Amino acid sequence: xxxxxxxxxxxxxxxAYDDVSxxxxxxxxxxxxxxxxxxxxxxxxxGSAVERAIAxxxxxxxxxxxxxxxxxxxxxxxxxxxxxxxxxxxxxESKAGGGMRWAGTAPYEAAPALRDGSATTILNTFxxxxxxxxxxxxxxxxxxxxxxxxxxxxxxxxxxxPQPVYFATVARRHMFEFGxxxxxxxxxxxxxxxxxxxxxxxxxHDKPLTLAQYLEAPPIVEPFRKEDCCLxxxxxxxxxxxxxxxxxDLAKPVVEVAGVGLGNSATGAHWAQQEAFTSTPQVFAAPVxxxxxxLGPADVDVYTCYDPFTIHTLMxxxxxxxxxxxxxxxxxxxxxxAFDSGVLPTNTHGGLLSHAYVLGIAHVVEVVRQLRGEAAxxxxxxxxxxxxxxxxxxxxxxxxxxx
Amino acid sequence: MDVRPEFPLPDTSWEPTxxxxxxxxxxxxxxxxxxxxxxxxxxxxxxxxHCDGEQFTWETxxxxxxxxxxxxxxxxxxxxxxxxxxxxxxxxxxxxxxxVRIPTRMVECDAAELGFEMPVQVAFRPLSFEGVxxxxxxxxxxxx
Numbered sequence: 103x104x105x106x107x108x109x110x111x112x113x114x115x116x117x118a119y120d121d122v123s124x125x126x127x128x129x130x131x132x133x134x135x136x137x138x139x140x141x142x143x144x145x146x147x148x149g150s151a152v153e154r155a156i157a158x159x160x161x162x163x164x165x166x167x168x169x170x171x172x173x174x175x176x177x178x179x180x181x182x183x184x185x186x187x188x189x190x191x192x193x194x195e196s197k198a199g200g201g202m203r204w205a206g207t208a209p210y211e212a213a214p215a216l217r218d219g220s221a222t223t224i225l226n227t228f229x230x231x232x233x234x235x236x237x238x239x240x241x242x243x244x245x246x247x248x249x250x251x252x253x254x255x256x257x258x259x260x261x262x263x264p265q266p267v268y269f270a271t272v273a274r275r276h277m278f279e280f281g282x283x284x285x286x287x288x289x290x291x292x293x294x295x296x297x298x299x300x301x302x303x304x305x306x307h308d309k310p311l312t313l314a315q316y317l318e319a320p321p322i323v324e325p326f327r328k329e330d331c332c333l334x335x336x337x338x339x340x341x342x343x344x345x346x347x348x349x350x351d352l353a354k355p356v357v358e359v360a361g362v363g364l365g366n367s368a369t370g371a372h373w374a375q376q377e378a379f380t381s382t383p384q385v386f387a388a389p390v391x392x393x394x395x396x397l398g399p400a401d402v403d404v405y406t407c408y409d410p411f412t413i414h415t416l417m418x419x420x421x422x423x424x425x426x427x428x429x430x431x432x433x434x435x436x437x438x439x440a441f442d443s444g445v446l447p448t449n450t451h452g453g454l455l456s457h458a459y460v461l462g463i464a465h466v467v468e469v470v471r472q473l474r475g476e477a478a479x480x481x482x483x484x485x486x487x488x489x490x491x492x493x494x495x496x497x498x499x500x501x502x503x504x505x
Numbered sequence: 506m507d508v509r510p511e512f513p514l515p516d517t518s519w520e521p522t523x524x525x526x527x528x529x530x531x532x533x534x535x536x537x538x539x540x541x542x543x544x545x546x547x548x549x550x551x552x553x554x555h556c557d558g559e560q561f562t563w564e565t566x567x568x569x570x571x572x573x574x575x576x577x578x579x580x581x582x583x584x585x586x587x588x589x590x591x592x593x594x595x596x597x598x599x600x601x602x603x604x605v606r607i608p609t610r611m612v613e614c615d616a617a618e619l620g621f622e623m624p625v626q627v628a629f630r631p632l633s634f635e636g637v638x639x640x641x642x643x644x645x646x647x648x649x
Contacts, residue, residue: 240506244582249506252548255515255522259632259643262594262608263513264582271596275574278621322580324616372548374596374606379574 130159160353168224170199201461229338280428298452363390
């Protein structure tokens with residue numbers, strides 16, 4: 103993680119970023135099959151996504167000389183790449199990749215390697231088999247939180263655990279501060295489901311959802327209902343990066359990075375103490391990315407954001423400057439987030455809520471497809487697309503454009 | 506992941522929060538205050554997040570606060586909580602500094618009667634879980 107730049111009285115800060123506008127292009131994207139519990143391993147899942155991303159670019163595995171992933175042993179590292187493809191060439195490797203906020207910042211980390219020639223063609227990869235592993239995890243995806251000692255000692259004993267409880271608490275406060283309603287949370291869920299119903303490969307492709315059905319369901323952590331919470335999936339994705347110059351010679355229309363920003367919360371994963379309780383570090387990340395790109399929120403044609411719960415979609419839309427703070431619920435209720443709204447098409451593949459819980463890697467894949475004109479719920483003439491990545495303590499904004 | 510045998514009871518010997526739990530055993534709500542800037546610091550850290558100070562003095566709070574937010578859990582995310590369902594995890598903002606929020610549970614009340622900013626006060630109650638040996642006195646909260 104980058105160093106804090108200066109002490110501030112604010113509740114968080116933006117990491118200082120160099121200008122990488124126009125330095126990186128995404129030239130290949132791929133996804134595994136996304137499913138409920140499948141018995142697949144992370145290596146099998148990510149390997150299949152990587153294979154598809156390389157083919158999508160019109161390249162061969164031996165053309166890929168860089169690999170990014172998260173710093174966990176079971177992720178798809180260089181050894182796993184060589185085992186999967188039967189290769190043995192030297193590869194630049196980085197553990198600053200993966201999903202969540204890293205799916206947004208991986209291009210920033212890749213840029214110096216591309217510039218100095220350490221690598222020419224760099225993959226960012228991520229996958230999970232949490233649906234298969236769920237019963238062995240303490241609190242499911244809450245397991246990493248259960249290992250944190252402040253949570254163990256002052257939150258978990260009180261039952262303030264895991265993520266559905268934290269963020270339902272945030273959602274209720276957002277309702278108090280801004281008048282957000284259950285119908286507005288439901289509109290987010292219903293919009294994402296409609297997008298998933300249109301997207302081949304979405305886990306909820308065959309399961310429609312109406313607002314009436316959403317409201318009829320009992321709460322599980324009031325005010326959240328089941329449909330306010332994302333899926334638990336086996337699945338993964340990958341995207342391939344190179345320079346825009348090299349990308350022009352490859353199979354697909356060029357999609358280049360216009361801006362990147364990274365925001366940090368001073369209270370990290372201790373949301374109970376986060377001063378701006380109903381905000382995300384997009385407040386700090388988005389302005390940096392938009393300034394780097396020379397663009398503003400009004401220029402954005404398609405938006406994907408990390409949506410473990412419906413409330414995160416509303417907060418990130420507000421915090422990224424697409425509307426006033428507290429006004430995103432009204433946008434959702436008006437249908438402004440639909441792919442065919444002409445306003446702010448959001449999570450056009452269905453998001454974590456209805457597409458697959460692969461922690462944001464598929465969100466970046468979706469933006470690339472939208473900008474190429476290859477998406478299922480296609481936004482007409484999409485030229486500027488944004489991914490809002492969220493990890494909790496951090497958030498990132500990645501702006502992509504058709505040059 | 507391996508959990509302590511007493512999980513989800515707290516480890517009352519874990520140094521950073523030991524005084525919080527020792528205070529609770531005496532029915533005192535104890536929070537550290539920075540000696541330099543005099544701000545309350547929760548959760549306890551090596552350095553004050555407001556001024557980087559490194560010296561703290563634990564202080565007993567009045568036990569009164571306001572209800573910042575809450576939820577009603579009807580689905581047990583941990584099996585150890587199944588017997589408690591439905592229960593009301595909450596964040597209470599302390600009167601001494603509303604920026605200090607105590608994760609807790611609202612008890613001995615009807616969840617339907619809870620409201621934002623309502624005055625609440627600490628109620629020390631034994632915390633125990635089925636299948637887990639031992640109990641710990643914890644600062645839960647009730648409406649005033």
